[in-house]
Amino acid sequence: MHLDHHHDGPAAVSADAHRPDGSHRALRIGLGGPVGSGKTATVAALCRALRDELSLAVVTNDIYTREDAEFLLREAVLPPERITAVETGACPHTAIRDDISANLEAVEDLEDEVGPLDLILVESGGDNLTATFSKGLVDAQIFVIDVAGGDDIPRKGGPGVTTADLLIVNKTDLAPYVGSDLARMAADAKVQRAELPVVFQSLRGEAGVAAVADWVRERLAAWTA
Amino acid sequence: MSRAALLVLADGRFPAGGHAHSGGAEAAVKAGRITGAEGLESFCRGRLHTTGLVSAALAAAAVLGVDPRQLNEAADARTPSPALRAAARKLGRQLMRAARATWPSAELDAVATEFPKGAHQPVVLGLAARAAGLEPLDAAYCAAYESVSGPASATVRLLSLDPFDATGALARLAPELDRVADQAVEAARRAVDEGPDSLPAASAPLLEIAAEAHAAWPVRLFAS
Amino acid sequence: MDGVTAAVAGVRATARMVARDDGRGGTALPVLESDGPLALRRTRGSGAEPRVMLVGAMSGPLGGDHFTVAADVREGARLRVGSAAATIALPGQTKGEARYDVRLTVADGGELHWLPEQLICAGGSDLYVGTRIDLGATARLVLREEQVLGRVGEEPGRLTSRLVLRVAGRTVLDQELACGPGAPGGWDGPAVLAGHRAVGQLLVVRPEFADEPVPARVLGEGAAVMPLAGPAALVTAVAPDALLLRRLLDAALAALVP
Numbered sequence: 001m002h003l004d005h006h007h008d009g010p011a012a013v014s015a016d017a018h019r020p021d022g023s024h025r026a027l028r029i030g031l032g033g034p035v036g037s038g039k040t041a042t043v044a045a046l047c048r049a050l051r052d053e054l055s056l057a058v059v060t061n062d063i064y065t066r067e068d069a070e071f072l073l074r075e076a077v078l079p080p081e082r083i084t085a086v087e088t089g090a091c092p093h094t095a096i097r098d099d100i101s102a103n104l105e106a107v108e109d110l111e112d113e114v115g116p117l118d119l120i121l122v123e124s125g126g127d128n129l130t131a132t133f134s135k136g137l138v139d140a141q142i143f144v145i146d147v148a149g150g151d152d153i154p155r156k157g158g159p160g161v162t163t164a165d166l167l168i169v170n171k172t173d174l175a176p177y178v179g180s181d182l183a184r185m186a187a188d189a190k191v192q193r194a195e196l197p198v199v200f201q202s203l204r205g206e207a208g209v210a211a212v213a214d215w216v217r218e219r220l221a222a223w224t225a
Numbered sequence: 226m227s228r229a230a231l232l233v234l235a236d237g238r239f240p241a242g243g244h245a246h247s248g249g250a251e252a253a254v255k256a257g258r259i260t261g262a263e264g265l266e267s268f269c270r271g272r273l274h275t276t277g278l279v280s281a282a283l284a285a286a287a288v289l290g291v292d293p294r295q296l297n298e299a300a301d302a303r304t305p306s307p308a309l310r311a312a313a314r315k316l317g318r319q320l321m322r323a324a325r326a327t328w329p330s331a332e333l334d335a336v337a338t339e340f341p342k343g344a345h346q347p348v349v350l351g352l353a354a355r356a357a358g359l360e361p362l363d364a365a366y367c368a369a370y371e372s373v374s375g376p377a378s379a380t381v382r383l384l385s386l387d388p389f390d391a392t393g394a395l396a397r398l399a400p401e402l403d404r405v406a407d408q409a410v411e412a413a414r415r416a417v418d419e420g421p422d423s424l425p426a427a428s429a430p431l432l433e434i435a436a437e438a439h440a441a442w443p444v445r446l447f448a449s
Numbered sequence: 450m451d452g453v454t455a456a457v458a459g460v461r462a463t464a465r466m467v468a469r470d471d472g473r474g475g476t477a478l479p480v481l482e483s484d485g486p487l488a489l490r491r492t493r494g495s496g497a498e499p500r501v502m503l504v505g506a507m508s509g510p511l512g513g514d515h516f517t518v519a520a521d522v523r524e525g526a527r528l529r530v531g532s533a534a535a536t537i538a539l540p541g542q543t544k545g546e547a548r549y550d551v552r553l554t555v556a557d558g559g560e561l562h563w564l565p566e567q568l569i570c571a572g573g574s575d576l577y578v579g580t581r582i583d584l585g586a587t588a589r590l591v592l593r594e595e596q597v598l599g600r601v602g603e604e605p606g607r608l609t610s611r612l613v614l615r616v617a618g619r620t621v622l623d624q625e626l627a628c629g630p631g632a633p634g635g636w637d638g639p640a641v642l643a644g645h646r647a648v649g650q651l652l653v654v655r656p657e658f659a660d661e662p663v664p665a666r667v668l669g670e671g672a673a674v675m676p677l678a679g680p681a682a683l684v685t686a687v688a689p690d691a692l693l694l695r696r697l698l699d700a701a702l703a704a705l706v707p
Binding site for chain 2: 621667672
């Protein structure tokens with residue numbers, strides 16, 4: 001529903017593509033996935049890869065108040081005013097899916113305070129395989145799993161694995177050590193996701209986050225077109 | 226409009242941000258003041274007759290058309306803790322967003338414009354009820370119930386409390402909730418003639434003190 | 450309106466004081482009116498800041514009594530008021546609530562320190578205390594209120610205490626605490642007092658707080674300094690007893706008013 005017909009109003013009511021002043025708002029990309037799969041590390045790597053070419057900001061949704069935000073601050077991937085933590089009352093999936101009001105406030109405040117922005121990354125706290133972002137909050141979502149969490153996760157599916165706009169299978173460098181079969185994961189993901197893209201990534205490898213950064217650039221080009 | 230709108234507004238899943246707040250329960254649990262169902266009930270009872278009554282009266286007064294700016298100032302004066310004022314405005318802003326999407330109204334738009342960073346949640350709750358065509362008593366019930374349902378569901382998560390015990394505690398508070406809602410409406414009607422100074426100002430020292438301590442914790446599950 | 454009708458309706462007594470700038474850099478007290486059990490005494494203190502003691506408050510208020518103490522600090526004047534001993538609310542022969550009103554006004558440039566001893570609500574007492582403070586935009590105030598629920602080892606009486614601060618006509622603080630038998634439920638529970646038997650407020654108003662609010666902070670488990678939505682800061686404290694409460698409030702006072 002696009003109820004924000006009063007563009008002189010203080011805040012968009014919905015996921016309207018325009019800000020209250022009529023300008024195009026930033027593209028919002030959500031990153032979700034199980035605990036420890038490397039969401040925050042991926043966000044940090046994306047910030048480093050994109051910060052020189054884009055104006056970007058990050059919203060974290062931690063289980064414990066500000067942990068992920070603190071990590072990003074320590075790593076100094078962005079100036080502190082570009083990182084906002086949303087408190088989730090122990091339920092990150094609620095804050096990104098069922099009741100997105102706090103996150104919408106956070107993204108709007110970032111645009112007001114440090115904008116104009118091209119891109120806002122909204123990171124969910126580590127959650128389960130069913131946690132997905134509301135379309136009222138993000139324009140696209142990335143689901144991050146890792147090889148150490150078990151190579152049967154793509155086969156098991158679930159809304160995150162099946163419907164995310166991009167699936168990242170992270171920590172591929174660990175596959176030999178944990179006995180995960182990357183080919184099997186790729187085949188299972190293909191079955192679950194049909195044409196939706198999958199990136200196998202090791203942030204320690206030479207390519208690092210490059211493939212995901214390219215995917216983000218494509219989304220952004222489509223968004224601003 | 227229909228009375229059933231009250232069910233929509235009062236639903237714990239109404240997307241207005243309440244799930245991230247414990248209403249002071251997290252601080253009380255950590256301090257050892259809530260350790261089980263009995264402590265939760267006592268906590269909720271105290272909150273109902275203080276914050277709950279004040280919130281219910283503010284909400285009912287907003288339904289009756291008392292100036293939201295004055296009500297917002299009255300809410301500030303009744304909330305000494307800056308952490309609680311910030312939480313109330315944040316929740317007010319989130320509720321405003323949900324209310325405008327659910328019951329579009331020029332009055333809500335105007336108040337949203339006047340308070341871009343949010344008015345106190347009970348004031349917005351009253352305005353939302355008004356936009357939904359509800360009565361002052363409906364808004365009072367909703368505010369009073371929220372004052373206890375939030376801490377109850379938070380405590381279930383914090384203490385892994387048996388959820389049946391928590392709902393049982395809420396049910397036992399029902400007769401007092403009735404009285405608080407009636408009291409709130411009576412006070413709100415008085416405020417129409419005498420101004421917001423006549424609204425109740427019942428306070429809970431430990432809720433205020435503990436809210437300040439909680440706001441300074443580096444690690445916590447709930448925003449307030 | 451005093452002693453004569455006490456047996457039926459309780460005692461009504463109003464004590465008043467007015468402080469005004471004496472035109473020589475000091476403060477004069479043109480009005481210092483005692484009434485019945487409420488006696489005001491000027492004590493030591495400099496000419497710039499006279500001190501007034503409220504004495505004899507020991508005797509009440511009892512059920513049915515209605516006491517009022519009013520202080521009016523005029524433009525540029527300074528006044529410091531204390532009490533000789535704690536006030537004890539006692540049950541009266543007549544049933545019903547006793548009432549104690551405190552009315553304080555401080556005009557622009559004036560300063561009032563209102564630092565009475567504790568109010569002790571003895572078992573069986575029933576008291577309403579209403580403190581209303583009206584300040585001019587540039588007035589200054591330090592006010593302390595301490596309520597002790599019951600004498601040592603005694604069940605408390607019932608107390609309702611409302612504290613209202615207006616600065617330049619705007620209500621900056623409005624707080625009511627109700628406790629003791631017959632108070633709304635939960636007053637002694639984990640949200641309100643949690644078994645603490647002493648509760649107090651310290652209110653400091655300074656025009657400069659409008660631009661530079663006092664930072665919020667906690668003082669241990671039982672007290673917090675809270676900047677209000679106006680040129681004022683409130684310290685709220687709870688403690689097991691009056692002595693520990695006073696320590697908390699003294700420490701807060703020393704930090705807030707150097």
